[in-house]
Amino acid sequence: MPETASESGTTSPSASQPASQAPEQDLSPSPEFAAGANGTAELFEQAEADHEGFWATQARERLTWAKDFDRTLDWSEAPFAKWFVGGELNVAHNCVDRHVDAGNGDRVAIHFEGEGGDTRTITYAELQKDVAKAANALESLGVAKGDRVAIYLPMIPEAVVSMLACARIGAPHSVVFGGFSADALRTRIADAEAKVVITADGQFRRGKPAPLKPAVDAAVTGESPVHKVLVVKRTEGEVEWDDARDVWWHDVVDSASDQHEAVPHDSEHPLFILYTSGTTGKPKGIFHTTGGYLTQAAYTNSVVHDVHPESDVYWCTADIGWVTGHSYIVYGPLANGATQVIYEGTPDTPHQGRWWEIVEKYKVSILYTAPTAIRTFMKWGDDIPAKFDLSSLRVLGSVGEPINPEAWLWYRKHIGGDRAPIVDTWWQTETGGIMISPLPGVTTLEPGSAQRPIPGISAEILDDEGQPLHDPEAVGYLVLTKPWPGMLRGIWGDPERYRETYWSRFGEKYYFAGDGAKYDEKGNIWLLGRVDDVMNVSGHRLSTAEIESALVSHPSVAEAAVVGATDETTGQAVCAFVILRGGFADHGDETVQELRNHVAKEIGPIAKPRQIMVVAELPKTRSGKIMRRLLRDVAENREVGDVTTLADSSVMNLIKQGMSGSS
Numbered sequence: 026m027p028e029t030a031s032e033s034g035t036t037s038p039s040a041s042q043p044a045s046q047a048p049e050q051d052l053s054p055s056p057e058f059a060a061g062a063n064g065t066a067e068l069f070e071q072a073e074a075d076h077e078g079f080w081a082t083q084a085r086e087r088l089t090w091a092k093d094f095d096r097t098l099d100w101s102e103a104p105f106a107k108w109f110v111g112g113e114l115n116v117a118h119n120c121v122d123r124h125v126d127a128g129n130g131d132r133v134a135i136h137f138e139g140e141g142g143d144t145r146t147i148t149y150a151e152l153q154k155d156v157a158k159a160a161n162a163l164e165s166l167g168v169a170k171g172d173r174v175a176i177y178l179p180m181i182p183e184a185v186v187s188m189l190a191c192a193r194i195g196a197p198h199s200v201v202f203g204g205f206s207a208d209a210l211r212t213r214i215a216d217a218e219a220k221v222v223i224t225a226d227g228q229f230r231r232g233k234p235a236p237l238k239p240a241v242d243a244a245v246t247g248e249s250p251v252h253k254v255l256v257v258k259r260t261e262g263e264v265e266w267d268d269a270r271d272v273w274w275h276d277v278v279d280s281a282s283d284q285h286e287a288v289p290h291d292s293e294h295p296l297f298i299l300y301t302s303g304t305t306g307k308p309k310g311i312f313h314t315t316g317g318y319l320t321q322a323a324y325t326n327s328v329v330h331d332v333h334p335e336s337d338v339y340w341c342t343a344d345i346g347w348v349t350g351h352s353y354i355v356y357g358p359l360a361n362g363a364t365q366v367i368y369e370g371t372p373d374t375p376h377q378g379r380w381w382e383i384v385e386k387y388k389v390s391i392l393y394t395a396p397t398a399i400r401t402f403m404k405w406g407d408d409i410p411a412k413f414d415l416s417s418l419r420v421l422g423s424v425g426e427p428i429n430p431e432a433w434l435w436y437r438k439h440i441g442g443d444r445a446p447i448v449d450t451w452w453q454t455e456t457g458g459i460m461i462s463p464l465p466g467v468t469t470l471e472p473g474s475a476q477r478p479i480p481g482i483s484a485e486i487l488d489d490e491g492q493p494l495h496d497p498e499a500v501g502y503l504v505l506t507k508p509w510p511g512m513l514r515g516i517w518g519d520p521e522r523y524r525e526t527y528w529s530r531f532g533e534k535y536y537f538a539g540d541g542a543k544y545d546e547k548g549n550i551w552l553l554g555r556v557d558d559v560m561n562v563s564g565h566r567l568s569t570a571e572i573e574s575a576l577v578s579h580p581s582v583a584e585a586a587v588v589g590a591t592d593e594t595t596g597q598a599v600c601a602f603v604i605l606r607g608g609f610a611d612h613g614d615e616t617v618q619e620l621r622n623h624v625a626k627e628i629g630p631i632a633k634p635r636q637i638m639v640v641a642e643l644p645k646t647r648s649g650k651i652m653r654r655l656l657r658d659v660a661e662n663r664e665v666g667d668v669t670t671l672a673d674s675s676v677m678n679l680i681k682q683g684m685s686g687s688s
């Protein structure tokens with residue numbers, strides 16, 4: 026195991042997961058499944074024989090190009106890639122119009138299920154009209170090709186329509202998760218210089234309407250690049266209204282023409298920006314472009330999820346505020362012409378079997394979700410899914426964090442009827458699409474492991490010195506060794522940060538993913554979590570620095586350190602250590618409560634610390650860096666590790682003593 030961690034206490038990958046708990050059952054693909062599967066062994070051979078040729082074929086066969094490309098990859102300015110150079114296409118045309126043109130206009134694109142039980146069925150022909158209308162409406166609000174549009178919407182069909190309308194115009198969207206705060210929205214709007222925001226009056230959460238528009242109002246008051254706010258009426262709640270700025274969706278979209286020309290855009294035209302947490306407090310605007318991104322989204326949704334558009338009902342439970350919602354609700358499945366379910370609400374409203382009821386109702390055949398959800402269902406009990414008919418399910422997917430073998434086996438048995446293959450898919454906002462995963466018709470599954478790079482993708486595990494590791498169980502860093510079509514094209518407005526973050530740790534040849542990994546004796550890759558200061562809470566990326574800066578922005582806090590501690594349900598949980606300013610220390614409990622709410626207000630409820638511990642000192646190196654590794658030991662109730670690089674090694678004793686007193 027590489028002794029890595031820099032003095033700052035950056036995590037080194039650890040091999041804490043059990044290597045394998047494979048059951049006795051046969052986990053190779055059934056012959057019937059293999060016979061009908063989209064993903065085949067030949068794909069591996071083709072990609073191996075000719076990497077660029079393989080991707081060129083995927084791009085040409087899966088997408089409709091208005092103008093063919095003349096070069097597959099231009100890597101001459103690495104790490105800035107250009108894919109399918111000279112090609113032109115329209116993403117919305119590919120996701121909607123061409124299916125109608127091909128005679129599939131009556132096929133259902135979206136089965137929408139509102140939390141309260143209201144439903145809408147939208148065919149491809151209807152979606153085409155909806156997208157055209159929205160595109161016309163956005164243009165009437167002054168949105169032109171290249172302008173950025175922020176989208177702050179709940180999981181309702183208008184979210185998909187808005188994204189496609191932007192794509193149609195060539196106006197990059199920046200979707201901001203509806204759970205983020207007004208402040209988080211304001212920074213993202215400012216960074217992308219968004220002209221228009223699309224939002225709703227509110228959304229339904231846990232049976233109640235929750236307002237959304239007030240956050241937008243707060244985010245765009247004062248100096249703001251936003252001149253129009255387009256508002257969908259969802260909850261009928263009271264909203265404040267600015268006549269000069271706000272427009273109702275039903276006023277401008279419903280009355281717009283349902284004809285809109287899908288002008289082709291350059292293959293490298295920016296499609297969207299999506300902000301994600303990095304190792305500093307400032308979120309990174311990851312941006313993706315048109316041809317390469319869509320190729321990879323469509324290809325992976327076909328070969329990994331095994332979508333057969335004419336017969337499957339697909340359901341990805343992610344929110345469109347995350348990359349999974351972008352690639353595997355909007356762009357991948359719609360490019361493939363699939364029929365999918367979109368559910369607005371929470372899994373336990375009005376009862377804990379809601380998801381399984383939806384699977385039964387729509388005969389969902391492919392389900393793509395996150396380990397944190399699976400672990401929650403395990404906790405709720407086997408008897409809940411057992412009450413529903415889940416026999417339609419034939420492929421299960423997992424994404425967002427490592428899935429522990431126990432959860433994998435539960436998912437397989439209680440949801441997949443010990444029959445449906447599970448694809449554990451590793452990828453990132455930055456990669457645009459799935460990178461490491463079994464192919465369900467080819468791979469013999471290994472519970473808990475994402476297994477191998479899919480055809481067209483190459484990965485390695487490197488040690489500290491950048492040497493490839495192949496020994497089973499040797500823990501190192503995951504890198505990607507060849508450019509891929511869905512790769513991020515950069516960080517919006519900050520090319521240097523892009524180079525520095527992803528292409529410097531092991532030199533310009535390797536994309537550094539930030540995840541620890543190892544091989545097992547069968548050659549499967551096991552992902553072991555982040556090796557940087559990024560936490561993964563319920564599959565959502567949060568940066569320690571971002572939460573620390575939220576904490577120190579409160580008048581009571583002198584200093585703060587945040588770590589991700591292992592949590593049974595959410596994977597990791599936010600644990601904060603704070604030094605209070607004089608005068609606040611006497612009201613410890615009250616202040617802690619206030620601080621938790623303060624973080625929720627600054628960033629969003631997902632960032633709310635599970636625990637805040639008031640301490641007198643923080644462990645620091647001689648150069649003044651906080652050693653988070655030691656704090657993680659405390660948060661996880663472990664023996665504290667090596668303290669020799671601390672400036673003052675007695676600090677940890679002080680903290681531990683303080684802990685035992687406070688718990």
Ligand code: WTA
Nearest residue numbers: 424425426427449450451452453454552555
């Ligand atoms: C983690 C989500 C293990 C990983 C698509 C990665 C995973 C980060 C898996 C990206 C998986 C995602 N097994 N770890 N199957 N999938 N991760 O950008 O640490 O929200 O770097 O993209 O999630 O999170 P992001």
